[in-house]
Amino acid sequence: MTRLSRDYFARDTLIVARDLLGQRLVRVLDGARLSGRIVEVEAYVGEEDQACHARFGRTERNAPMYGPPGHAYVYFVYGMHHCLNVVTGREGYPAAVLIRALEPLEGIEGMRARRGGRPDAQLMSGPARLCQALDVGRQFDGADLCAPDALLFLEEDAAIPADAVAASPRVGVRGDGVALTVPWRLYVRDSRYVSR
DNA sequence: GGATCGATCGGCT
DNA sequence: GCCGATCGATCCG
Numbered sequence: 001m002t003r004l005s006r007d008y009f010a011r012d013t014l015i016v017a018r019d020l021l022g023q024r025l026v027r028v029l030d031g032a033r034l035s036g037r038i039v040e041v042e043a044y045v046g047e048e049d050q051a052c053h054a055r056f057g058r059t060e061r062n063a064p065m066y067g068p069p070g071h072a073y074v075y076f077v078y079g080m081h082h083c084l085n086v087v088t089g090r091e092g093y094p095a096a097v098l099i100r101a102l103e104p105l106e107g108i109e110g111m112r113a114r115r116g117g118r119p120d121a122q123l124m125s126g127p128a129r130l131c132q133a134l135d136v137g138r139q140f141d142g143a144d145l146c147a148p149d150a151l152l153f154l155e156e157d158a159a160i161p162a163d164a165v166a167a168s169p170r171v172g173v174r175g176d177g178v179a180l181t182v183p184w185r186l187y188v189r190d191s192r193y194v195s196r
Numbered sequence: 197g198g199a200t201c202g203a204t205c206g207g208c209t
Numbered sequence: 210g211c212c213g214a215t216c217g218a219t220c221c222g
Contacts, residue, residue: 079204081215
């Protein structure tokens with residue numbers, strides 16, 4: 001299975017976000033593969049995007065978003081949850097795609113154990129849920145997802161046709177302005193594995 | 197099914 | 210000190 005390359009992530013963030021739908025996120029844990037098909041993402045683009053963590057400029061926390069594409073930006077929120085982003089675009093410009101939901105493919109037994117026996121449709125139907133199911137935490141913040149020995153990476157899988165892709169405003173974004181309404185949440189329309 | 201609310205803590209405006 | 214790119218429990222209908 002072909003891995004997605006650095007050049008893939010170096011493209012425009014919205015193009016990458018749309019193309020990531022249908023591709024496979026793989027986590028190697030204790031030598032075994034856990035994976036899922038990406039069915040929901042959100043784009044966060046630049047310091048002008050009032051919903052982006054980089055809206056107040058570069059800090060130690062959001063530094064990975066300013067780094068080279070193809071790296072992970074994992075952050076901790078609400079005192080208990082982790083969320084996974086893939087850094088996109090050119091180095092020096094802060095942008096990333098938040099992975100919001102996955103359809104379980106490989107390693108489902110382990111996911112069920114880490115998710116407290118919830119229904120399979122809810123194993124990874126949310127940004128914090130998928131991090132819990134795949135055991136992704138701060139240890140991956142800044143990690144290179146394109147390295148040959150990466151324990152977290154992306155593989156090429158089935159592309160999603162245009163008529164199966166839907167868009168909506170981003171979830172959980174506060175404040176006002178265009179950041180609240182711009183349709184940068186992209187998802188597979190008929191998937192039962194999307195969030196909410 | 198939908199609405200509301202508490203948990204819990206690191207980073208920052 | 211304040212608040213968040215969330216989740217899950219609980220309450221109501």
